[in-house]
Amino acid sequence: MADTVLIDKAKKIFENFLIKQGNRKTPERFSVIDELYILPEDEHIDVEGLFLKMRNKGYTISRATIYNTLDLLVESGLAVKHQFKDKVALYEQALTYKHHDHHVCNQCQKIREFSDPKINEIKDSTGRDFKSQITSHSLVLYGDCKIENCENLSALQAF
Structure with missing residues:
Protein backbone atom coordinates (compact mmCIF):
# COMPACT_ATOMS: atom_id res chain seq x y z
CA MET A 1 0.00 0.00 0.00
CA ALA A 2 1.35 3.39 -0.95
CA ASP A 3 2.21 5.91 1.70
CA THR A 4 -0.35 8.65 1.05
CA VAL A 5 1.49 11.09 3.32
CA LEU A 6 4.61 10.64 1.19
CA ILE A 7 2.65 11.07 -2.05
CA ASP A 8 0.91 14.19 -0.70
CA LYS A 9 4.27 15.64 0.36
CA ALA A 10 5.74 14.92 -3.10
CA LYS A 11 2.73 16.57 -4.76
CA LYS A 12 3.07 19.70 -2.58
CA ILE A 13 6.79 19.99 -3.38
CA PHE A 14 6.03 19.48 -7.08
CA GLU A 15 3.21 22.04 -7.03
CA ASN A 16 5.52 24.64 -5.46
CA PHE A 17 8.22 23.78 -8.01
CA LEU A 18 5.81 24.16 -10.95
CA ILE A 19 4.54 27.52 -9.66
CA LYS A 20 8.08 28.79 -9.14
CA GLN A 21 9.08 27.66 -12.66
CA GLY A 22 5.93 29.06 -14.25
CA ASN A 23 4.76 25.63 -15.45
CA ARG A 24 1.18 24.41 -15.60
CA LYS A 25 -0.22 22.20 -12.85
CA THR A 26 -2.04 19.48 -14.79
CA PRO A 27 -3.75 16.37 -13.42
CA GLU A 28 -1.62 14.23 -15.76
CA ARG A 29 1.60 15.49 -14.19
CA PHE A 30 0.34 14.69 -10.71
CA SER A 31 -0.83 11.23 -11.83
CA VAL A 32 2.80 10.44 -12.77
CA ILE A 33 3.75 11.16 -9.14
CA ASP A 34 0.97 8.83 -7.96
CA GLU A 35 2.27 5.99 -10.10
CA LEU A 36 5.98 6.57 -9.45
CA TYR A 37 5.50 6.81 -5.71
CA ILE A 38 3.39 3.66 -5.35
CA LEU A 39 6.30 1.60 -6.68
CA PRO A 40 8.52 -0.09 -4.10
CA GLU A 41 11.37 2.24 -3.09
CA ASP A 42 13.99 0.07 -4.77
CA GLU A 43 12.12 -0.31 -8.07
CA HIS A 44 13.32 1.39 -11.25
CA ILE A 45 10.97 2.02 -14.16
CA ASP A 46 11.35 3.31 -17.70
CA VAL A 47 8.96 5.60 -19.55
CA GLU A 48 7.42 2.76 -21.55
CA GLY A 49 6.79 0.69 -18.41
CA LEU A 50 5.19 3.65 -16.68
CA PHE A 51 3.13 4.45 -19.79
CA LEU A 52 1.78 0.88 -20.01
CA LYS A 53 1.10 0.73 -16.28
CA MET A 54 -0.86 3.97 -16.45
CA ARG A 55 -2.74 3.03 -19.63
CA ASN A 56 -3.75 -0.30 -18.04
CA LYS A 57 -5.19 1.66 -15.13
CA GLY A 58 -7.27 3.80 -17.48
CA TYR A 59 -5.19 6.97 -17.54
CA THR A 60 -5.25 8.94 -20.78
CA ILE A 61 -1.71 10.21 -20.92
CA SER A 62 0.89 10.41 -23.66
CA ARG A 63 4.45 9.18 -23.56
CA ALA A 64 5.57 12.77 -24.17
CA THR A 65 3.76 13.94 -21.05
CA ILE A 66 5.41 11.17 -19.04
CA TYR A 67 8.86 12.06 -20.45
CA ASN A 68 8.37 15.74 -19.72
CA THR A 69 6.94 15.14 -16.26
CA LEU A 70 9.78 12.81 -15.30
CA ASP A 71 12.28 15.46 -16.43
CA LEU A 72 10.51 17.97 -14.18
CA LEU A 73 10.47 15.49 -11.30
CA VAL A 74 14.23 14.97 -11.69
CA GLU A 75 14.78 18.72 -11.82
CA SER A 76 12.67 19.23 -8.69
CA GLY A 77 14.52 16.48 -6.80
CA LEU A 78 11.54 14.13 -6.65
CA ALA A 79 12.97 11.50 -9.02
CA VAL A 80 16.39 10.14 -9.86
CA LYS A 81 17.31 9.18 -13.41
CA HIS A 82 19.73 6.33 -14.12
CA GLN A 83 21.32 5.28 -17.38
CA PHE A 84 22.64 1.72 -17.15
CA LYS A 85 24.93 0.67 -20.03
CA ASP A 86 23.10 1.07 -23.32
CA LYS A 87 19.66 0.65 -21.76
CA VAL A 88 16.87 3.21 -21.73
CA ALA A 89 16.75 5.66 -18.84
CA LEU A 90 15.25 4.31 -15.65
CA TYR A 91 13.69 6.37 -12.89
CA GLU A 92 13.11 5.92 -9.20
CA GLN A 93 11.44 8.02 -6.56
CA ALA A 94 13.74 10.36 -4.66
CA LEU A 95 11.83 11.94 -1.78
CA THR A 96 13.10 9.34 0.68
CA TYR A 97 16.18 8.61 -1.41
CA LYS A 98 19.25 7.39 0.42
CA HIS A 99 22.36 7.21 -1.73
CA HIS A 100 23.09 3.73 -2.99
Whole structure:
Protein backbone atom coordinates (compact mmCIF):
# COMPACT_ATOMS: atom_id res chain seq x y z
CA MET A 1 0.00 0.00 0.00
CA ALA A 2 1.35 3.39 -0.95
CA ASP A 3 2.21 5.91 1.70
CA THR A 4 -0.35 8.65 1.05
CA VAL A 5 1.49 11.09 3.32
CA LEU A 6 4.61 10.64 1.19
CA ILE A 7 2.65 11.07 -2.05
CA ASP A 8 0.91 14.19 -0.70
CA LYS A 9 4.27 15.64 0.36
CA ALA A 10 5.74 14.92 -3.10
CA LYS A 11 2.73 16.57 -4.76
CA LYS A 12 3.07 19.70 -2.58
CA ILE A 13 6.79 19.99 -3.38
CA PHE A 14 6.03 19.48 -7.08
CA GLU A 15 3.21 22.04 -7.03
CA ASN A 16 5.52 24.64 -5.46
CA PHE A 17 8.22 23.78 -8.01
CA LEU A 18 5.81 24.16 -10.95
CA ILE A 19 4.54 27.52 -9.66
CA LYS A 20 8.08 28.79 -9.14
CA GLN A 21 9.08 27.66 -12.66
CA GLY A 22 5.93 29.06 -14.25
CA ASN A 23 4.76 25.63 -15.45
CA ARG A 24 1.18 24.41 -15.60
CA LYS A 25 -0.22 22.20 -12.85
CA THR A 26 -2.04 19.48 -14.79
CA PRO A 27 -3.75 16.37 -13.42
CA GLU A 28 -1.62 14.23 -15.76
CA ARG A 29 1.60 15.49 -14.19
CA PHE A 30 0.34 14.69 -10.71
CA SER A 31 -0.83 11.23 -11.83
CA VAL A 32 2.80 10.44 -12.77
CA ILE A 33 3.75 11.16 -9.14
CA ASP A 34 0.97 8.83 -7.96
CA GLU A 35 2.27 5.99 -10.10
CA LEU A 36 5.98 6.57 -9.45
CA TYR A 37 5.50 6.81 -5.71
CA ILE A 38 3.39 3.66 -5.35
CA LEU A 39 6.30 1.60 -6.68
CA PRO A 40 8.52 -0.09 -4.10
CA GLU A 41 11.37 2.24 -3.09
CA ASP A 42 13.99 0.07 -4.77
CA GLU A 43 12.12 -0.31 -8.07
CA HIS A 44 13.32 1.39 -11.25
CA ILE A 45 10.97 2.02 -14.16
CA ASP A 46 11.35 3.31 -17.70
CA VAL A 47 8.96 5.60 -19.55
CA GLU A 48 7.42 2.76 -21.55
CA GLY A 49 6.79 0.69 -18.41
CA LEU A 50 5.19 3.65 -16.68
CA PHE A 51 3.13 4.45 -19.79
CA LEU A 52 1.78 0.88 -20.01
CA LYS A 53 1.10 0.73 -16.28
CA MET A 54 -0.86 3.97 -16.45
CA ARG A 55 -2.74 3.03 -19.63
CA ASN A 56 -3.75 -0.30 -18.04
CA LYS A 57 -5.19 1.66 -15.13
CA GLY A 58 -7.27 3.80 -17.48
CA TYR A 59 -5.19 6.97 -17.54
CA THR A 60 -5.25 8.94 -20.78
CA ILE A 61 -1.71 10.21 -20.92
CA SER A 62 0.89 10.41 -23.66
CA ARG A 63 4.45 9.18 -23.56
CA ALA A 64 5.57 12.77 -24.17
CA THR A 65 3.76 13.94 -21.05
CA ILE A 66 5.41 11.17 -19.04
CA TYR A 67 8.86 12.06 -20.45
CA ASN A 68 8.37 15.74 -19.72
CA THR A 69 6.94 15.14 -16.26
CA LEU A 70 9.78 12.81 -15.30
CA ASP A 71 12.28 15.46 -16.43
CA LEU A 72 10.51 17.97 -14.18
CA LEU A 73 10.47 15.49 -11.30
CA VAL A 74 14.23 14.97 -11.69
CA GLU A 75 14.78 18.72 -11.82
CA SER A 76 12.67 19.23 -8.69
CA GLY A 77 14.52 16.48 -6.80
CA LEU A 78 11.54 14.13 -6.65
CA ALA A 79 12.97 11.50 -9.02
CA VAL A 80 16.39 10.14 -9.86
CA LYS A 81 17.31 9.18 -13.41
CA HIS A 82 19.73 6.33 -14.12
CA GLN A 83 21.32 5.28 -17.38
CA PHE A 84 22.64 1.72 -17.15
CA LYS A 85 24.93 0.67 -20.03
CA ASP A 86 23.10 1.07 -23.32
CA LYS A 87 19.66 0.65 -21.76
CA VAL A 88 16.87 3.21 -21.73
CA ALA A 89 16.75 5.66 -18.84
CA LEU A 90 15.25 4.31 -15.65
CA TYR A 91 13.69 6.37 -12.89
CA GLU A 92 13.11 5.92 -9.20
CA GLN A 93 11.44 8.02 -6.56
CA ALA A 94 13.74 10.36 -4.66
CA LEU A 95 11.83 11.94 -1.78
CA THR A 96 13.10 9.34 0.68
CA TYR A 97 16.18 8.61 -1.41
CA LYS A 98 19.25 7.39 0.42
CA HIS A 99 22.36 7.21 -1.73
CA HIS A 100 23.09 3.73 -2.99
CA ASP A 101 24.97 2.08 -5.80
CA HIS A 102 23.79 -0.55 -8.25
CA HIS A 103 24.62 -4.03 -9.48
CA VAL A 104 23.13 -4.89 -12.88
CA CYS A 105 23.08 -8.47 -14.12
CA ASN A 106 24.21 -8.82 -17.74
CA GLN A 107 22.09 -11.97 -18.10
CA CYS A 108 18.75 -11.25 -16.47
CA GLN A 109 18.92 -7.42 -16.30
CA LYS A 110 17.95 -7.43 -12.61
CA ILE A 111 19.07 -4.28 -10.80
CA ARG A 112 20.08 -4.64 -7.19
CA GLU A 113 20.83 -1.72 -4.89
CA PHE A 114 23.60 -1.79 -2.31
CA SER A 115 25.51 0.49 0.03
CA ASP A 116 29.02 -0.13 1.25
CA PRO A 117 30.85 2.19 3.66
CA LYS A 118 34.15 1.39 1.89
CA ILE A 119 32.88 3.31 -1.15
CA ASN A 120 32.42 6.42 0.99
CA GLU A 121 35.96 5.97 2.31
CA ILE A 122 37.24 5.90 -1.29
CA LYS A 123 35.14 8.96 -2.14
CA ASP A 124 36.56 10.86 0.87
CA SER A 125 40.12 9.76 0.13
CA THR A 126 39.82 10.77 -3.53
CA GLY A 127 38.41 14.13 -2.49
CA ARG A 128 41.40 14.73 -0.22
CA ASP A 129 43.85 13.60 -2.93
CA PHE A 130 42.34 15.95 -5.52
CA LYS A 131 41.60 18.73 -3.01
CA SER A 132 37.96 18.51 -4.02
CA GLN A 133 34.70 18.35 -2.15
CA ILE A 134 33.08 15.30 -3.77
CA THR A 135 29.35 16.06 -3.83
CA SER A 136 28.05 12.96 -5.57
CA HIS A 137 29.10 9.77 -7.26
CA SER A 138 27.66 6.96 -9.30
CA LEU A 139 28.83 3.37 -9.22
CA VAL A 140 27.31 0.61 -11.30
CA LEU A 141 28.75 -2.89 -11.22
CA TYR A 142 27.86 -5.29 -14.04
CA GLY A 143 28.03 -9.07 -13.67
CA ASP A 144 26.61 -12.33 -14.96
CA CYS A 145 23.72 -13.91 -13.11
CA LYS A 146 24.63 -17.03 -11.13
CA ILE A 147 21.28 -17.26 -9.35
CA GLU A 148 19.81 -20.72 -9.79
CA ASN A 149 16.31 -20.57 -11.29
CA CYS A 150 16.50 -16.79 -11.63
CA GLU A 151 12.97 -15.58 -12.39
CA ASN A 152 14.24 -12.66 -14.50
CA LEU A 153 16.47 -14.90 -16.63
CA SER A 154 13.61 -17.40 -17.12
CA ALA A 155 11.31 -14.57 -18.24
CA LEU A 156 13.89 -13.31 -20.75
CA GLN A 157 14.46 -16.79 -22.18
CA ALA A 158 10.72 -17.17 -22.81
CA PHE A 159 10.96 -14.55 -25.60
